[in-house]
Amino acid sequence: MKGKNEKLLADLCECFALMNFFIISDELSSICVPCLLKVASKKKESKEIQKEVEMALLALSAVEQYDVVQPYALRLNDTIEIIKYHQQHHNLTQLAYRYAWDILIQKIFFERNLEDVIVNELHFGREARRELEELTKCVDWKRKKGKEMNKDEAKEVLVIRKWIQTLEYFLYSCKRRNEECIVLINSVVKVFRAAKDNYSVVSYQCIKSLKNVTENKNLKVEDFLKGGAVDAALEGIQLPTIREECSTESLYFFKYVCEKLKEKTENKMEEAKRKVMKRKVLETMEEEGYEDCMVSLDRFIQSKNFFQIFALLGD
Incomplete structure (x- = not known):
């Protein structure tokens, strides 16, 4: 044309990006990416334009999943500008804003x-926390069983x-420890607590994400304590009705935390900090009835090979 x-x-371009399940060639990327970026960079605040921008960012985030390299620096810079503009003018939908972050992260x-x-x-920590807090307020987490969500609530x-x-992806990938890591961990914990009674899919996803993040060697046990992940x-x-998936992820969380606590170091100050942190984790477990819970789940633990967790209590 x-x-x-x-x-x-x-x-x-959107259809191609969203329907393509294989690596996108550089040639097609050089057509699709600039076109989608042009749409995603529109700044008018009409609902029609917002929908166009949302779809373009969704398509761009799909392209990113295939590790397309070209034109690489260009689209990262453009995405940064899209996020900055939204922070000043609030022109994106909540879903579009999340897609923009996804492209970067x-x-x-x-x-x-x-x-x-x-x-x-x-x-990012401040923005993600605010977005999650706003979204969480819009959901009726205490909904009675059998009552369906409306369309807007389901989208939220x-x-x-x-x-x-x-x-999860950011915390798993980050190489530096900072206060924002604790903020983000705490944001996941807050969603888990809101969802745990009636939204099992969301609460499971939160615990699974926290478990996966413990595998980041740059994060320390105190980050999970301060963020509330150990309590979560x-x-x-201890959920009233034991859901095996959630319990399994929780136990894996403790397995990885235990492994972090057993990593001894020759640095005397670091070793002293490790012992203090270990004592804090043990005290938290005792206060929350961890040992009683482990006894009640004895058969479950044996079937899943979680004996390593008990080594923390005796080491």
Whole structure:
């Protein structure tokens, strides 16, 4: 069409990006990415434009999942500008804003300097916490059984789940410890507590994310204590009706925490800190009835090979 129908081209690029399950070639990327970025950078606040921007950012986040390299720096810079503009003018939908963050955070492994931009320039911890708090207030977490969510509420729960995935990826990938890590851990914990009684899919996702994040060697046990993750994992085991999936993820959380606590060091100050932290974790477990819970789950623990957790209590 030689550029005569930009809307059609944008629609085709979105369809191609969202329906393509294999690696996108550099040639097709060089057509799709600039087109989608152009749409995603629109600044008008009409509902029609917001929907176009949301779809373009969704398509771009799908392209990112296939590790397309070209034009790489260009689209990261454009995405940073999209986020900055929204922070000043609030022109994006909540879902579109989450997609914009996703495009950046998926590239942390490949662009290490992005972590500084995300944390210090774009203030990801503050933004993610605010978004999750606003979304959480819009959901009736105490809904009676059998009562269905309305369309808007269902969308808000979807966005919350997407944010949890984004937080997990960032916390799993980050190389630097900072206060924002604790803020983000605590944000996941708050969603878990809101959802744990009636929204098992969301609460399970929160505990699973916290468990996965413990595998990041750059984060310390005190980060999980301060963020409330240790308490949340205990609550995951002690839910009134034991849900095997949630209990399993909670126990894995403690397994990985225990492994961190057993990592001795020759540095005397660090070793002293490790012992203090271990004592705090043990005290928390005792206060919350961890040992009683372990006894009641004895058969379950044996079937899942969680004997390593008991080594913490005697070491």
